[in-house]
Amino acid sequence: MDLNWSETQAAMRQDLRRWLERNLAGWRVEIGAELSGDTREGFAQQLLWERRLFEAGWSAVAWPEAYGGCDGTLWDWLIFEDEYWRAGAPQRVTQNGIQILAPSIFEHGTQAQKDLLLPRIAAAEDLWCQGWSEPNAGSDLAGVSSRARRVPGGWVLDGQKTWTTRGAFCTHLFGLFRSDPDSERHRGLTYLLVPLDLDGIVVRGFGRLDGDEGFAEVFFTEAFLPDDAVGTSVVLGEVDRGWSVAVSAASTERGLLRSPGRYQATVAGLLDLWAERGGDAALRRRIAAAWMLVDAYRLQTLQTITTLLDGGDLGSEASLAKVWWSELDIELHEIALDLLGADAELEGPWSKGHQFSLAGPIYAGTNEVQRNIVAERVLGLPR
Amino acid sequence: MKFALGDDREALRSTVRDLLAEICPPDAVRAAWARAPDPAPWQALASVGALSVLVPEEDGGLGLDETYLVPVLEEAGRAALPHPLTETAMVAAPLGVAGPAAAADPSAERSVVATDLGVAGPAEAIGFGSAAAVPSATFAETFLLVAGSGLRLYEAQEVEVEPVDTVDGSRHCGRVRPVAAGQTVTEDPQAVEAAFDRGVLGTAAELVGLSRAMLDLTVDYAAQRHQFGKPIGSFQAVKHHLANARIQIEFAGPAVLYAAYDLAHGLADGGRSVSQAKWLATRAAAVTGRAALQCHGAIGYTTEHDLHLYLKRSWALARSWGGEDFHADRVAASIGI
Numbered sequence: 109m110d111l112n113w114s115e116t117q118a119a120m121r122q123d124l125r126r127w128l129e130r131n132l133a134g135w136r137v138e139i140g141a142e143l144s145g146d147t148r149e150g151f152a153q154q155l156l157w158e159r160r161l162f163e164a165g166w167s168a169v170a171w172p173e174a175y176g177g178c179d180g181t182l183w184d185w186l187i188f189e190d191e192y193w194r195a196g197a198p199q200r201v202t203q204n205g206i207q208i209l210a211p212s213i214f215e216h217g218t219q220a221q222k223d224l225l226l227p228r229i230a231a232a233e234d235l236w237c238q239g240w241s242e243p244n245a246g247s248d249l250a251g252v253s254s255r256a257r258r259v260p261g262g263w264v265l266d267g268q269k270t271w272t273t274r275g276a277f278c279t280h281l282f283g284l285f286r287s288d289p290d291s292e293r294h295r296g297l298t299y300l301l302v303p304l305d306l307d308g309i310v311v312r313g314f315g316r317l318d319g320d321e322g323f324a325e326v327f328f329t330e331a332f333l334p335d336d337a338v339g340t341s342v343v344l345g346e347v348d349r350g351w352s353v354a355v356s357a358a359s360t361e362r363g364l365l366r367s368p369g370r371y372q373a374t375v376a377g378l379l380d381l382w383a384e385r386g387g388d389a390a391l392r393r394r395i396a397a398a399w400m401l402v403d404a405y406r407l408q409t410l411q412t413i414t415t416l417l418d419g420g421d422l423g424s425e426a427s428l429a430k431v432w433w434s435e436l437d438i439e440l441h442e443i444a445l446d447l448l449g450a451d452a453e454l455e456g457p458w459s460k461g462h463q464f465s466l467a468g469p470i471y472a473g474t475n476e477v478q479r480n481i482v483a484e485r486v487l488g489l490p491r
Numbered sequence: 492m493k494f495a496l497g498d499d500r501e502a503l504r505s506t507v508r509d510l511l512a513e514i515c516p517p518d519a520v521r522a523a524w525a526r527a528p529d530p531a532p533w534q535a536l537a538s539v540g541a542l543s544v545l546v547p548e549e550d551g552g553l554g555l556d557e558t559y560l561v562p563v564l565e566e567a568g569r570a571a572l573p574h575p576l577t578e579t580a581m582v583a584a585p586l587g588v589a590g591p592a593a594a595a596d597p598s599a600e601r602s603v604v605a606t607d608l609g610v611a612g613p614a615e616a617i618g619f620g621s622a623a624a625v626p627s628a629t630f631a632e633t634f635l636l637v638a639g640s641g642l643r644l645y646e647a648q649e650v651e652v653e654p655v656d657t658v659d660g661s662r663h664c665g666r667v668r669p670v671a672a673g674q675t676v677t678e679d680p681q682a683v684e685a686a687f688d689r690g691v692l693g694t695a696a697e698l699v700g701l702s703r704a705m706l707d708l709t710v711d712y713a714a715q716r717h718q719f720g721k722p723i724g725s726f727q728a729v730k731h732h733l734a735n736a737r738i739q740i741e742f743a744g745p746a747v748l749y750a751a752y753d754l755a756h757g758l759a760d761g762g763r764s765v766s767q768a769k770w771l772a773t774r775a776a777a778v779t780g781r782a783a784l785q786c787h788g789a790i791g792y793t794t795e796h797d798l799h800l801y802l803k804r805s806w807a808l809a810r811s812w813g814g815e816d817f818h819a820d821r822v823a824a825s826i827g828i
Contacts, residue, residue, distance in 0.1 A: 109494065109495065109496065109558055110493045119493070261629075379828060393816065396823035397819055398765045399769070400819075400822055401745075401771075404746045407745035407746055410494035411494045411748075423739075428738050428742075432738060479734035481734055486737060487706075487737055489722075
């Protein structure tokens with residue numbers, strides 16, 4: 109039990125804090141008014157920001173240097189996240205590539221896939237969106253029906269993906285396709301890496317709850333995917349064995365660890381809002397309660413990272429955290445709306461954040477599914 | 492940075508856990524409803540040093556800090572130990588009024604301390620209850636009582652105790668009235684505040700242990716009880732109740748350990764961290780207790796089943812040493828709102 113940061117870690121925090129302050133100011137001068145990253149214009153602004161992060165080596169702190177990271181530990185990652193959100197930096201438009209695809213490449217990719225794809229992810233040169241969900245496969249991901257047919261020199265893709273976050277602005281899609289037409293459920297799926305500019309692929313953006321074009325549906329009609337369409341093999345892991353590759357992303361630490369930093373930043377915003385607007389004793393207690401829930405998440409994360417660095421496994425316990433942070437995020441924003449009173453209906457960061465928070469219990473496996481996982485795999489209740 | 496109990500604390504925890512599983516099973520807790528608790532578990536705890544974790548080595552204690560005692564208290568909670576371990580080992584021992592060196596006969600621990608500090612609260616509080624609710628008063632050997640802005644110590648023969656009935660029959664509460672002068676322990680309000688904070692922390696740890704016990708009991712029951720031809724634990728509605736309990740416990744545990752670390756290192760936000768720990772542990776116990784009762788169904792709504800032993804203890808602890816609002820207000824003040 110030692111809750112002190114080392115001198116190196118403290119120094120990194122200081123460097124990062126100064127860098128963020130200077131560069132956020134510079135970036136904001138460069139772009140003018142900052143727009144939502146879930147709009148086309150805002151996405152373009154944030155690519156300029158991602159470029160700055162990458163050039164300074166901050167875009168993927170915990171990756172090896174060879175792939176564009178800075179050889180950091182999970183503690184460095186945590187410090188990065190603390191400072192990043194504290195500084196009020198924008199949501200990462202590259203997060204699907206960095207947090208969901210990359211861990212699977214690290215675990216299942218060939219050397220060529222690592223060498224070629226990872227640096228381009230870190231540099232925000234390839235912009236990846238995820239192709240999991242389909243109109244009939246949401247929480248039940250094994251219900252995927254988009255097809256990949258083997259032909260000489262590649263694959264022919266048919267079907268539809270949807271609710272693809274920022275799909276309309278990305279260059280590539282990773283996802284599961286049914287490669288064995290006679291297979292069912294988890295079997296016979298292949299994890300494919302797909303450039304979105306192929307003939308036969310149509311991407312249509314559409315409005316999320318907050319009205320931003322943050323969602324897309326992707327239609328595949330006899331789209332030919334050459335074997336080396338991404339400069340190396342388009343198959344991640346083995347043919348027909350894509351399920352295990354996809355779920356590995358869900359259970360790797362980088363895939364499901366959600367930093368407490370962003371909720372600490374939100375609660376700091378609530379304290380400012382309280383100072384500005386005030387409220388009654390009940391609202392004050394709700395803020396204190398929310399502060400405690402956020403801090404409990406911080407402490408549990410310290411414990412989780414300690415376990416992981418000691419060689420432990422995150423596994424199904426990640427579901428505990430997912431329910432916690434997603435429901436907490438809604439409460440934080442509801443408190444803000446209550447502090448704003450009738451002004452809560454005005455468009456602004458809090459109303460936007462509130463709408464986004466409502467997605468939390470739905471994406472990355474609904475909280476109902478997460479609770480089933482907790483009950484069955486953590487508590488051992490019968491299926 | 493390392494946030495984990497580590498081997499030493501784990502070893503102490505598992506020693507206490509095994510010992511209590513053997514010597515303080517639910518039947519022993521049940522027996523403590525009818526009469527004063529059997530001294531055997533207490534003596535066993537004393538023999539492994541659990542009562543004197545916070546007593547300096549030169550005074551015959553283990554000379555360790557709160558991060559060692561918290562896991563011990565969690566195990567006491569898990570066993571629903573009917574003795575005042577928080578009051579004795581956490582609150583009184585560091586004041587030099589419990590443990591080996593404080594006893595007249597150095598071979599015996601001066602032990603079983605009752606205190607009204609968790610009822611009266613520290614100076615800033617207006618009191619959480621009446622003088623009727625001093626736990627363990629009917630069998631305590633020593634009384635640590637709030638007097639003005641300080642604390643005084645009384646031997647059992649120096650007070651009159653009027654027993655009162657409690658929902659948890661193993662609490663042995665009583666109205667305590669000094670009939671002799673007693674002796675001054677401290678007149679320093681900060682020492683009283685610190686003693687109060689330790690009591691809050693110990694109670695939070697017990698609540699986490701109680702929650703774990705109630706959850707374990709219910710998971711076992713849900714796997715074994717069949718209705719509609721299936722174990723009830725296979726129904727999603729039951730699963731979600733228990734998942735909710737597990738989630739609350741998951742996040743209360745680290746906060747309790749952090750508060751112990753905070754007290755042990757004299758960090759500035761001591762009051763805040765223990766209040767946070769108590770608030771989270773209280774919530775975990777409330778969510779778990781309700782889920783446990785609901786998932787047990789009618790069998791849980793009896794005094795024949797063991798669940799009520801844990802449930803009633805958790806209700807008592809939830810509101811002593813400051814309830815949810817007291818601790819939320821304390822945290823609110825500490826974060827500047």
